[in-house]
Amino acid sequence: MAMFQGFVLQVILIVLISGSSTxxxxxxxxxxxxxxxxxxxxxxxxxxxxxxxxxxxxxxxxxxxxxxxxxxxxxxxxxxxxxxxxxxxxxxxxxxxxxxxxxxxxxxxxxxxxxxxxxxxxxxxxTLLIPPKIDLQVSELNLVVHIEDYGMNFQFYVFYWQKGNKNETQCKRINGYNTFAFLEKAEEGNEYCAEVIAHASPISKNSSSSDVVCVQVEERLNLFTGILCLFGVLLALVPLALAVWKSAIIVRYFCSPDEDIPDVLKEPDMDRRMLKNYYSLKDKSKEINSVGLHEDRLLPRK
The missing domain is CATH 2.60.40.10 (Immunoglobulins)
Incomplete structure (x- = not known):
């Protein structure tokens, strides 16, 4: 009987455990x-x-x-x-x-x-390797590249060339911790292009090539060229200034032409002498006019 009770308890325990697990x-x-x-x-x-x-x-x-x-x-x-x-x-x-x-x-x-x-x-x-984004720039005639940061497990191979001369492509390896790097000195007036491949060092696997990006290097005026340009501008302004000055003289002549001053006016103290003659003639004209008028009044009328 005790054995049977023990067996029943064991079965119940198993059922409970399996039930809880279920x-x-x-x-x-x-x-x-x-x-x-x-x-x-x-x-x-x-x-x-x-x-x-x-x-x-x-x-x-x-x-x-x-x-x-x-x-x-x-x-x-x-x-x-x-x-x-x-x-x-x-x-x-x-x-x-x-x-x-x-x-x-x-x-x-x-x-x-x-x-x-x-x-x-x-x-x-x-793992899928996707090529990074790349930005090609020119700073003070230095050709530099900025690469998307992929972390320390990567290296980048940058291929760059002058546009039209891809057969002269150059390559530079850049470590993952330095995503901004100098490539070479750029020449004024040229256009440069570049693309990059990412290399995952832990698995020795390369990505495909990134999109090609290009940048145009603008021509800059140096000091000597600037001085020559300034001198040329000044030379061009000289004839213009002479023409304006000559035109001003011609206009002034037509509006008020120059006349020679009579010699008599050039004598010293001429202005005072002219005033003295003027007042003496004025006094004489008064006397002549008064005498003529008096005599005219005394004559008998016919």
Missing amino acids: DQHLLPAPENISMVSINLKHFLHWDPVMVDGNVTYSVQSQGEFESVYMPNNWYEPENCQEISAHQCNVTDEVSATVLYKFRVQSVLGNQLSAWKELEPPFNRKT
Whole structure:
């Protein structure tokens, strides 16, 4: 009898445990686990679980060594635990060019879904390399290039040439920490073009070539040329100034022509002598006029 009771209790315990385990896995697991990797930046994606409530997600990773020798050891990326987003940046988890396993679990309160693994495991060699943007500039007749920053894991190969002479293309290697670099001295009046290829050092893989960009180098006036230009402008203004001066003289002559002053007016003290004669003649004219008038009145009328 005691044995039978023990057996019944054991069965009940097993049922309870299995029931609780079944309840725990009622929450659906995330589906369509995928890795999007561009320029050595890795993002794990999955589809959201469509149930009522605030579902969160947790991610675990496992390297190739752990997968072979410690299959029960999984790492939990700090920024990928109980997050509401449907993706997570796992770049820091991928530190070697080997296979990595990733799995995702959905969480709702006390409910946990089963783990859903990424298939197949991820190798960073599959990352997609997109060529960087490039900006070609001329500064003080220095040809310089600015490249989009891809981080320390990259090197850049810049190919540049004078437009029309691509068969004389030159190449310069630039490290990822220096995205602004000098290429060569530019020649005035020439046009230069450039393109770049990104090289991912950890996986020894190159991107395709970027778009070709070109820049025109403007001609600058040096000091000697500037002085010559100024001298030429002054020479051009001299005839104009002479013509204006000559025109002014001609206009003034026509409006008030020059006449020679009589010699008599050039004698010294001529102005005082002219005034003296004027007053003496005026007095005489008064006397003549008064005498004539008196005599005319005394004559008898006929």
